[in-house]
Amino acid sequence: MTTLAAPEVLTRCRRLVQPALQEAVGRLHPWVSEMAAYSFGWCEVGGAPAVASGGKGVRQALALLGAEAAGAPGRAGVPAAVAVELVHVFSLLHDDIMDGDPARRGRPTVWKAYGTGPAVLAGDALFALAVETLAGAGSDAVRLLSAALSDLVRGQADDLLFATRPWTGPERVRPEEYRAMAEHKTGALLGCAAALGALLGGAPPATVAALDRAGRHLGVAFQIVDDVLGIWGDPLVTGKPVHGDLRERKKTFPVLAALDSPTSAAARLARLLGSDGPLREMADLVEECGGRSAALAEARRRMALAETAYELRPLLDYLLRRDL
Amino acid sequence: MTTLAAPEVLTRCRRLVQPALQEAVGRLHPWVSEMAAYSFGWCEVGGAPAVASGGKGVRQALALLGAEAAGAPGRAGVPAAVAVELVHVFSLLHDDIMDGDPARRGRPTVWKAYGTGPAVLAGDALFALAVETLAGAGSDAVRLLSAALSDLVRGQADDLLFATRPWTGPERVRPEEYRAMAEHKTGALLGCAAALGALLGGAPPATVAALDRAGRHLGVAFQIVDDVLGIWGDPLVTGKPVHGDLRERKKTFPVLAALDSPTSAAARLARLLGSDGPLREMADLVEECGGRSAALAEARRRMALAETAYELRPLLDYLLRRDL
Numbered sequence: 001m002t003t004l005a006a007p008e009v010l011t012r013c014r015r016l017v018q019p020a021l022q023e024a025v026g027r028l029h030p031w032v033s034e035m036a037a038y039s040f041g042w043c044e045v046g047g048a049p050a051v052a053s054g055g056k057g058v059r060q061a062l063a064l065l066g067a068e069a070a071g072a073p074g075r076a077g078v079p080a081a082v083a084v085e086l087v088h089v090f091s092l093l094h095d096d097i098m099d100g101d102p103a104r105r106g107r108p109t110v111w112k113a114y115g116t117g118p119a120v121l122a123g124d125a126l127f128a129l130a131v132e133t134l135a136g137a138g139s140d141a142v143r144l145l146s147a148a149l150s151d152l153v154r155g156q157a158d159d160l161l162f163a164t165r166p167w168t169g170p171e172r173v174r175p176e177e178y179r180a181m182a183e184h185k186t187g188a189l190l191g192c193a194a195a196l197g198a199l200l201g202g203a204p205p206a207t208v209a210a211l212d213r214a215g216r217h218l219g220v221a222f223q224i225v226d227d228v229l230g231i232w233g234d235p236l237v238t239g240k241p242v243h244g245d246l247r248e249r250k251k252t253f254p255v256l257a258a259l260d261s262p263t264s265a266a267a268r269l270a271r272l273l274g275s276d277g278p279l280r281e282m283a284d285l286v287e288e289c290g291g292r293s294a295a296l297a298e299a300r301r302r303m304a305l306a307e308t309a310y311e312l313r314p315l316l317d318y319l320l321r322r323d324l
Numbered sequence: 325m326t327t328l329a330a331p332e333v334l335t336r337c338r339r340l341v342q343p344a345l346q347e348a349v350g351r352l353h354p355w356v357s358e359m360a361a362y363s364f365g366w367c368e369v370g371g372a373p374a375v376a377s378g379g380k381g382v383r384q385a386l387a388l389l390g391a392e393a394a395g396a397p398g399r400a401g402v403p404a405a406v407a408v409e410l411v412h413v414f415s416l417l418h419d420d421i422m423d424g425d426p427a428r429r430g431r432p433t434v435w436k437a438y439g440t441g442p443a444v445l446a447g448d449a450l451f452a453l454a455v456e457t458l459a460g461a462g463s464d465a466v467r468l469l470s471a472a473l474s475d476l477v478r479g480q481a482d483d484l485l486f487a488t489r490p491w492t493g494p495e496r497v498r499p500e501e502y503r504a505m506a507e508h509k510t511g512a513l514l515g516c517a518a519a520l521g522a523l524l525g526g527a528p529p530a531t532v533a534a535l536d537r538a539g540r541h542l543g544v545a546f547q548i549v550d551d552v553l554g555i556w557g558d559p560l561v562t563g564k565p566v567h568g569d570l571r572e573r574k575k576t577f578p579v580l581a582a583l584d585s586p587t588s589a590a591a592r593l594a595r596l597l598g599s600d601g602p603l604r605e606m607a608d609l610v611e612e613c614g615g616r617s618a619a620l621a622e623a624r625r626r627m628a629l630a631e632t633a634y635e636l637r638p639l640l641d642y643l644l645r646r647d648l
Contacts, residue, residue: 028478029477029481029482031485032477032481094444094445094448097440097441097444098441098442098445099441100441116421116440117421117424117484118422118484120418120421120422120444120447121418121422121477121480121481121484123444123448124418124447124451124477124480125474125477125478125481127451127473128470128473128474128476129474131455131469131470131473132467132473135463135466135467135470136463137463138463139459139460139462139463142455142458142459142463142466143456143459143460145455146452146455146456146459147456149451149452149455149456150449150452150453150456152452153448153452154352154353154356154449156445157353157355157449158353160441160442160445161355
């Protein structure tokens with residue numbers, strides 16, 4: 001039932017938020033506004049109408065569901081939805097620069113299409129616009145947003161540093177460090193979306209806090225599901241090459257959990273990761289060391305924690321049960 | 325009198341603000357915190373105590389003077405001072421990436437020393453921290469800051485685009501466009517500093533608005549004085565090569581004002597700027613076309629406008645009369 005209903009939820013939310021989001025982006029400097037519109041998937045380079053489609057709009061949907069959880073109409077959460085979508089696209093823009101990613105959703109990333117400097121600037125503009133959007137919503141709203149922003153930056157810093165750390169030894173990345181990183185990098189903004197929506201909908205502090213926590217768990221679950229798909233997902237469904245995350249030697253949860261097992265298979269996996277080993281064998285070793293099952297267990301645990309905020313369930317089912 | 329007193333004002337303000345600023349920066353992710361401390365001139369790469377000195381701290385001083393203008397003790401303006409200094413360093417960090425500047429105050433810029441990605445991240449962290457710092461100060465404070473942030477980005481966008489425009493013809497940059505750019509890029513944050521300080525000091529809206537305007541005029545004056553020094557300043561005083569801004573073909577106010585004169589000297593100047601002409605002759609032509617005197621007149625006019633906020637005078641004298 002819910003797996004069918006969820007895309008409808010997303011569509012309904014996008015329809016409510018889109019006009020306000022476009023109005024906000026339209027107030028930017030024209031050059032910056034084009035880069036922002038390109039990032040949202042609304043236009044191509046030069047301003048022509050888009051062929052590509054934008055993101056699913058999970059964050060804006062969480063903000064509206066948060067408002068509805070407070071007993072308010074979804075539209076009460078629109079400023080929250082606009083702010084979190086702006087922050088999300090800001091973070092994609094800047095993360096793509098930091099990670100050197102040339103493509104996103106089948107199109108060149110902004111720094112590839114417009115240059116690094118302009119992409120930095122466009123991100124800054126979206127960031128400023130997000131704060132401006134919420135400035136009128138009161139101190140508590142700004143506090144929630146700025147806390148999420150701080151967490152976002154902290155998570156990205158850890159993620160960047162993970163890449164420089166070894167696969168084994170005392171300096172290796174532990175699964176619990178990964179969970180903290182994912183909660184900051186992905187969970188904080190999802191939690192903020194739901195919490196901000198609830199706040200604008202007039203929810204009491206306990207509800208706001210509960211939705212924040214639920215969104216954070218959802219973020220960790222979401223990230224780990226992505227990790228599983230990044231190794232074993234069907235390229236036709238994910239749009240990414242099979243074993244792609246292993247080829248790029250990404251420190252994902254299944255791999256880190258596998259390496260944490262005190263087995264000879266884990267030692268062999270570490271050797272392969274440090275050399276030019278076959279990706280298929282790496283994937284099999286991750287599975288043999290329990291990395292895949294540990295990831296799925298952690299995702300399910302987080303999903304169950306997120307589901308205590310029952311208002312979010314239609315989305316959770318859609319987002320997390322998709323291909324597992 | 326005031327030219328002697330002004331550095332004392334700056335020192336006094338730095339002493340009041342420094343502990344709070346260091347405490348805020350210390351809350352960042354350790355890696356990001358080091359990059360921030362490096363930008364502030366507190367440490368070298370790796371964290372060793374700094375040899376270099378930081379900036380003058382004009383923005384923090386304006387925030388404290390703003391609070392005092394409201395009849396409050398300077399320390400009432402400390403959160404405003406911390407926020408605007410964080411925003412200032414954020415903008416230096418990102419602008420240095422966009423402009424490709426390899427050095428600042430005799431040291432490698434952050435992107436040169438730590439890499440582009442980390443410098444983007446450190447800027448983002450400072451930005452988020454600035455918003456967090458003010459989140460507790462109320463909606464009006466956040467509104468002032470976010471308006472300044474938007475102006476800052478708008479000014480930087482225009483400045484970047486100026487570089488791509490021709491010296492002559494209908495697409496040339498007019499002096500009035502330059503003034504708008506300078507007000508956004510430099511004036512907005514100075515105005516915000518004084519206005520935020522006044523707001524936190526309990527000033528009525530009219531005083532807050534007057535200080536905002538004064539700071540904006542100050543910013544334009546400051547930028548134009550910098551432009552004059554960038555062409556005719558003594559390298560021993562400015563620390564920059566003589567005619568440096570002409571060598572880099574920067575579209576500064578004296579040059580744009582000179583090109584705006586309908587004379588054959590202006591036409592010759594445009595030709596030299598478009599070729600590899602001698603810098604000394606360009607400087608002379610800018611002067612001959614009235615570019616230098618127009619710049620000084622505009623700076624004096626803006627200074628006079630800024631001085632209507634008499635609380636800021638000790639700083640104004642020091643900042644603007646220095647080497648003219």
